Amino acid sequence: MLQAVSLGLLAGLLIGNGLPHFIKGIVHERHPTFFGSGPVVNLLGGWTALCLGALAFAAADITAQPWAGGAAVALGALLMGLFHAAGGVFGRD
Numbered sequence: 001m002l003q004a005v006s007l008g009l010l011a012g013l014l015i016g017n018g019l020p021h022f023i024k025g026i027v028h029e030r031h032p033t034f035f036g037s038g039p040v041v042n043l044l045g046g047w048t049a050l051c052l053g054a055l056a057f058a059a060a061d062i063t064a065q066p067w068a069g070g071a072a073v074a075l076g077a078l079l080m081g082l083f084h085a086a087g088g089v090f091g092r093d
Helices: 002-026 039-059 066-085
Strands: none
Touching: 002 039, 002 066
8 A cells, every 4th residue: 555655646746746847848838947948848847747747647556546546646646736836846936
């Protein structure tokens, strides 16, 4: 159960963080990251986070613990969404 919860939480965090960066990249808008704020940087960073999130989700074996693992994924995505909504590490966009 610990594996499903920890990897599920990581998957939710990665997917929740990767999605806004990927979207900002494909609509050619600037959004701050640690590596710059250009659209290409956001696209690559978002894509990488989405892929790593998918790998963490697959490794979490959610089918073994569907309630705990699913709740961890949802919590991770919620926490990252709140982080982005509050302005994130950069204060504001």
